[in-house]
Amino acid sequence: MKRFIALFLVVVVMRALLVAGTGIHPAPIPAIGADLIAAGVLYWVAPLLPGRIMRFAAVALIVMGYAAGAEHLVTHGTFFRMGHLGYLTEPAFIVTSAQGISLIWLAVFSFASLPLFWLLKNTNNLPPLRSAGLVGALIALVILSTDSLTTPNNNVVVGSLAQLPSLALSHPVALEPRQSDNAENAFYEASRGHAAGSGQDQNVLLIMVEGLSGAYLPAIADHHGFNPALSLPRLEQALNATGFRLYSNMLTHQRQTDRGTYPLLCADYPRMRLMPSEMTEASNEGGELDCLPQRLDQAGYRTAYLQAADLDFMAKDQFMPLAGFDRVIGNLGARKTVPEGNTEQSGWGASDRHFLRAALSEVESLDQRRQRWFATLLNVGTHHPFVNGAQPADSAATEQPRDRQDRRRQAFAAMERALVDFLAELDERGFLRDTTVIITSDESTGFVRQTGSAEPLDSNFGMLAVRIADTASKRIEFRPEDQLTAQIDVPMTILDLTGARRGEEMIGRSLLNTDNAGRRRLIVGDTYKGRVHFVRSDGTALGCNESTLNCTSYRFKPARLFGSLERTNDPPFVKRVSRLKLLERTEEIRAIQNR
Numbered sequence: 001m002k003r004f005i006a007l008f009l010v011v012v013v014m015r016a017l018l019v020a021g022t023g024i025h026p027a028p029i030p031a032i033g034a035d036l037i038a039a040g041v042l043y044w045v046a047p048l049l050p051g052r053i054m055r056f057a058a059v060a061l062i063v064m065g066y067a068a069g070a071e072h073l074v075t076h077g078t079f080f081r082m083g084h085l086g087y088l089t090e091p092a093f094i095v096t097s098a099q100g101i102s103l104i105w106l107a108v109f110s111f112a113s114l115p116l117f118w119l120l121k122n123t124n125n126l127p128p129l130r131s132a133g134l135v136g137a138l139i140a141l142v143i144l145s146t147d148s149l150t151t152p153n154n155n156v157v158v159g160s161l162a163q164l165p166s167l168a169l170s171h172p173v174a175l176e177p178r179q180s181d182n183a184e185n186a187f188y189e190a191s192r193g194h195a196a197g198s199g200q201d202q203n204v205l206l207i208m209v210e211g212l213s214g215a216y217l218p219a220i221a222d223h224h225g226f227n228p229a230l231s232l233p234r235l236e237q238a239l240n241a242t243g244f245r246l247y248s249n250m251l252t253h254q255r256q257t258d259r260g261t262y263p264l265l266c267a268d269y270p271r272m273r274l275m276p277s278e279m280t281e282a283s284n285e286g287g288e289l290d291c292l293p294q295r296l297d298q299a300g301y302r303t304a305y306l307q308a309a310d311l312d313f314m315a316k317d318q319f320m321p322l323a324g325f326d327r328v329i330g331n332l333g334a335r336k337t338v339p340e341g342n343t344e345q346s347g348w349g350a351s352d353r354h355f356l357r358a359a360l361s362e363v364e365s366l367d368q369r370r371q372r373w374f375a376t377l378l379n380v381g382t383h384h385p386f387v388n389g390a391q392p393a394d395s396a397a398t399e400q401p402r403d404r405q406d407r408r409r410q411a412f413a414a415m416e417r418a419l420v421d422f423l424a425e426l427d428e429r430g431f432l433r434d435t436t437v438i439i440t441s442d443e444s445t446g447f448v449r450q451t452g453s454a455e456p457l458d459s460n461f462g463m464l465a466v467r468i469a470d471t472a473s474k475r476i477e478f479r480p481e482d483q484l485t486a487q488i489d490v491p492m493t494i495l496d497l498t499g500a501r502r503g504e505e506m507i508g509r510s511l512l513n514t515d516n517a518g519r520r521r522l523i524v525g526d527t528y529k530g531r532v533h534f535v536r537s538d539g540t541a542l543g544c545n546e547s548t549l550n551c552t553s554y555r556f557k558p559a560r561l562f563g564s565l566e567r568t569n570d571p572p573f574v575k576r577v578s579r580l581k582l583l584e585r586t587e588e589i590r591a592i593q594n595r
Contacts, residue, residue, distance in 0.1 A: 003043065003119060004039060004040070004043045006115065006119055007039040007042045007043055007116075007119050008035065008036060008039035010112070010113065010115050010116055010119065011035045011038050011039050011042070011155070011157075012035055013112050014066055014109065014112055014113065014156075015031065015035055015155075017066075017105075017108060017109060017112055018066060018069070018070055018073075018156075021070050021102075021105050021108075022070050022073050022074045023074075023405070024073055024074065024077075024152050025152075026151075026152040026153045027153050030146075030153035030154075031152075031153050031155075034142070034153060034154050034155040034158060034159070035155050037138050037141065037142055037155065037158050038155040038157050038158045040134075040138050041135050041138050041139065041157065041158055041161065042116070042119070042120065042157070044131045044134040044135050044138070045058075045120070045131065045135050046119075046120050046121060046131070047131040048131055048132060048135075049120055055116075055117055055120045055121070056117065058116075058120060059113055059114075059116045059117050059120070062113055062116065062156075062157055063106070063109045063110050063113050065156045065157060065160055066109045066113075066156050067102075067105060067106045067109050068080055069156040070102075070105065070109075071102070071384075071404070072528075073152060074404045074405060075384045075404060075445075076255070076445070076446075076459075076528050077152075077445075077446055077458075077459065077528070078148075078150040078151060078152075078526075078528040078529050079149075079150040079151075079152075079154065079156055079159055079160070080150070080160075080528075081150055081163060081274065081527070081528060081530065082160055082163040082164060083163070083274040083275075084274075084527075138158070139158065139161050139162045139165075142154075142158050142159070142162045143162050143165070146550075147531070147543075147545055147550045147552065148529045148530055148531055148545065149162050149163055149530065150528060150529055150530065151529065183574070183575075183578045184578060184581055184582055184585060186521045187521045187522065187523055187534070187582055188507050188585070189507065189509075189520065189521075190267075190492065190502070190506055190507045190508060190509070191492050191496070191508070191509050191510045201372065201434075201471075202372065202434050202435065202436055202469040202471060202472060202497065202498070203366075203367070203372055203373050203374070203375075203431075203434060203435040203436070203469070204296075204373075204374045204375075204435070204436045204438070204494050204497065204498065205363065205374075205375050205377070205426075205431075205435055205436070205437045205438070206264070206374070206375070206376045206377070206438050206440070206490070206494070207376075207377045207419075207437065207438065207439045207440070208260075208261065208264065208376065208377065208378045208379075208440060208441070208442040209379055209382065209415065209419070209439065209440070209441060209442070209463070210257065210378065210379055210380055210381070210382045210383045210442055210443075211382050211383060211441070211442070211443060211444065211445040212382065212412075212440075212441040212442075212444065212445075212462075212463045213228075213230075213441065213444045213445060213446060213458075213461050213462070213463060214247075214248065214250050214441075214444070214461050214462055214463040214464070214562075215228045215461055215562070216228060216230050216231060216232045216412065216463070217231075217232060217235065217236045217239075217246065217463065218231055218232075218233050218236055219236060219246070220246060220248045220463075223248045223482075223560065223563070224248070224560050224561075224562045224563025224564075225560075225563040226562075226563060229405065229409075230408065230409050230412055232412060232413075232416045234416050234417070234420055235416045235419060235420060238419075238420040238423055238424070239423075239439070239465050239467075242423055242427060242432070242467060243467050244437075244439070244465040244466060244467045245465065245466050245467070245478060245481055246464070246465050246481060247464040247465070247466075247481050247482075247483075247485045247511075248481055248482050248559075248560075249482055249483065249484050249485055249558075249559070249560075249561045249562070250440070250441075250461070250462040250463060250464040250485045250486070251457075251460050251461075251462060251484070251485065251486040251487070251522060251524050251535065251561075252441050252442075252443050252444045252460050252461070252462035252486075252487055252524070253269055253270050253460070253486065253487050253488070253522075253523070253524050253525065254270045254271075254272070254443065254524070254525050254526070254527060255443050255444075255459060255525075255526050255527050255528050256277070256443060256527060257314060257378070257383075257442050257443060258270075258277040258278075258279040258280065258314040258315075258316075258319075259271065259277050259278075259279075259443070259527065260441065260442040260443035260487065261279065261378070261442055262277065262278050262279055263486075263487040263488045263491075263508075264440065264442070264487050264490050264491065265291050265292050265293065265323055265376070265491060266278075266289060266290070266291035266292065266323065266491065266506075267291075267292065267488050267491040267492055267502075267503070267506035267507055267508045268488065268505070268506065268507060269488070269507070269523055269585075269586040270525075270586065271586050271587050272523060272525035272527075272532045272546070272583050272586045273525075273532075273546045273583055273586075273587070274527060274530065274546060275587065277314070278589050279314060279315055279316070279319040280314065280315050280319075281589060282319055282322060282589050283315035283318035283319045283322065284315075285589065288322055288324070289322050289323050289324075289589070290503040290505065290506070291323040291324055291491075291503075292323075292324070292374075292491040292494060292495065293305075293320075293323050293324030293325045293374065293376075294323060294324030295324070295495060295500045295501060295502065295503065296324070296374045296494075296495075296498060296500050297324045297326065298500070298501070299498060299499070299500035299501070300371065300372065301371070301372050301373055301374045301498070301500075302326065302327070302366055302369065302371050302372070302373040302374070303324060303325045303326050303327065303373070303374045303375070304325060304326070304327040304328070304329070304362065304366060304373065304374075304375045304376070305320045305325040305327070305328045305329070305375075305376050305378075306329050306332050306358075306359050306362055306375060306376070306377050306378070307329070307330055307332065307349075307355075307377070307378040307379075307380070308331070308332055308333055308334070308348070308349035308350045308352070308354075308355035308378070308379050308380040308381070309330060309331070309348040309349040309378075309380040309383075310330050310331055310348075310349065311328065311330030311331075312330075316328075316330070317330065325376075329362065330349075331349055331350070332349075332350065332355055332358045332359060332362070333349070333350030333351070333354035333355035333356075333357065333358035333359070334349055334350045334354070335350070335354075348380040348383055349380045350380075350381075351381050351414065351418075352379045352380075352381035352382070352414055352415045352418040352419070353414070353417070353418040353421075355377075355379055355380070355381070355418075356377075356379070356418050356419065356421075356422040357422075359375075359377050359422075360422065360425055360426075362375070363375055363431070364429070367431070372498075374494070374498075378442060379415060379418075381411055381414060381415050381418075382408075382411045382412055382415050384404070385404070385407070386404060386407035386408050386410070386411040387407070387411075408445075419439075423437075432467065432469065432470060433469065433470045433471060434469050434470070434471045435469050436466070436467065436468050436469045436472065436494075436497055437466075437467045438464070438465070438466050438467075438490060438493075438494070439463070439464075439465040439466075440462065440463060440464045440465070440487070440490060441462040441463045441464075443462075444458075444459055444460060444461050444462050444463075445459070446458040446459030446460070446461060455565060456531070456533065456541075456543050456552075456554065456565060457524070457533060457535075457541070457561065457562060457565060458562065459526045459528070459529070460524045460525075460526065460533070461562050462487065464485060464490070466478075466493070466511060468497070472497070476512050477512065478511055478512060479509075479511050479512075482559040482560075483537070483558075483559075484520060484522065484535070484537040484558065484561065485511070486508065486522050486524075488507055488508030489508045489509050489510065489511055490508075491506070491508065492506065492507075492508040492509060492510040493510045493511045493512055495510070496510040496512045497512065519536065519537050519538055520536075520537045521534065521535065521536050521537070522534075522535045523535075523582060523586065530545055530546050531543055531544065531545060531546075532544050532545075532546060532548070532579075532583065534573075534574050534579070534582070535561075536573070537558055538558065539555055539556050539557060539558045540553070540554065540555055540556075540570070540573060541553070541554040541555075541556065541565070542554070542572050542573060542574055544572075544579060546583070548576055548579040548580055548583065549576075551572050551579075552567055553567070553568045553569070553570040553571070553572060553573075554566060554567055554568060555568050555570070
């Protein structure tokens with residue numbers, strides 16, 4: 001009993017350090033319960049760790065788990081998922097992420113965990129099989145008693161171990177389309193015909209901003225009753241002055257860049273469960289995809305994809321040509337040599353200012369040809385470890401993890417300045433006359449509350465701003481800005497604007513088509529939390545874990561989705577069989593059709 005109490009005290013100290021380092025406070029009762037279970041797991045796991053080497057390895061993993069968990073917590077609002085550890089095989093991911101690790105706090109966690117080396121000695125005199133059974137029972141208790149294994153209320157050690165069974169029971173990938181029933185099709189509807197005045201002769205520029213939340217714009221935050229920790233007033237002023245329409249209920253479909261880019265380019269849901277994304281899977285399978293760039297290419301457009309980061313990570317070098325881009329450029333704006341202490345290029349790629357300047361030159365090159373064009377831009381300065389701001393990258397090693405929020409604010413401020421200047425240059429050089437500009441999130445980081453604790457759908461709170469070209473038809477009507485909008489609506493809107501033909505299986509509603517202003521159903525997920533939400537525009541939502549066994553019902557005011565979401569005791573409006581079928585359908589990859 002004394003050893004159990006000692007283990008519990010060590011776990012509590014590690015929890016206290018986690019809170020002190022991140023500034024994120026979990027709910028006390030669930031956190032204490034999780035730490036008690038963690039102490040029990042460590043107590044009964046001792047017989048499974050014979051010898052000093054095994055105990056040293058176990059303690060080292062625990063230390064790394066807490067250090068990485070702290071960094072992931074302040075970056076994404078959750079602990080890490082074991083299924084994402086595959087990124088450790090990517091050199092770019094390892095090198096860049098290492099820039100964000102606080103070496104001081106790694107040392108602090110190491111020192112605090114030293115007693116574990118002696119406390120994990122096997123003094124239980126229990127057979128290993130029985131100990132394994134007891135550990136398994138505790139982990140099963142954790143799995144059954146929580147709706148997410150990665151929220152701050154959980155324990156890093158037990159939450160990680162509890163994820164292992166789902167990895168062992170991974171399901172096969174369904175790549176071929178199949179028949180669907182009416183319950184599923186309600187979530188897979190598309191616009192009915194082109195909007196009046198569409199099909200104009202114009203260019204289209206799609207700007208994706210890494211991790212941008214709609215709540216970072218003051219007017220939208222005020223609409224939902226938020227006082228976010230990060231605000232971009234200059235960007236909002238520039239958008240309003242330039243004539244952009246801002247959408248206040250914009251849903252992003254998933255976390256991570258590849259899962260967010262896919263619906264924006266292909267008018268289809270990304271995969272909601274923990275498995276390789278469509279971008280990765282499609283690159284391995286080969287063959288052209290029925291995506292927006294492909295359709296615009298068929299309509300006579302030149303297409304270009306430009307990003308600040310390297311293209312190898314997440315297989316964008318392979319996916320983008322398959323999606324239909326005929327010009328694909330990575331590391332745009334990067335310098336071959338970087339002076340020591342330089343903050344204009346570090347982390348994943350060029351600073352947003354250097355990237356957007358280089359992108360402007362590429363856009364000018366496209367515009368000089370006698371052919372309409374579609375270009376997609378993706379920055380990287382607002383991605384972890386946020387070292388493209390005002391501070392040098394090497395200072396991150398001496399910071400607390402909670403200081404990442406300051407770095408995040410600086411990185412977004414740098415992006416704001418660069419993007420405002422970029423929009424001014426577009427206007428000054430006459431691009432806005434015949435070019436529609438759409439600015440949106442690739443994903444939403446979800447940090448919209450001062451407390452740091454996220455509510456359901458905070459991490460799906462996207463940003464969308466649209467400015468139609470001056471030469472576009474004045475007969476075009478827009479859906480109201482406070483209606484439920486999603487990433488899959490963006491490619492359908494662009495197809496409407498250009499008059500290009502849609503794919504038969506593309507889904508989403510064009511923003512230009514007021515005939516599609518009725519009720520709708522959408523699917524969104526958070527791969528970091530392992531949660532999926534089924535959302536209805538009538539003001540109801542259903543949130544489930546990826547197995548769809550643990551679900552919670554919600555209601556909200558349709559015009560204020562993110563600011564009015566609250567739990568209810570209503571029964572699920574989607575049956576479990578239908579929930580599973582819907583998740584399976586998000587895993588399909590469409591082949592090109594009707595060329």
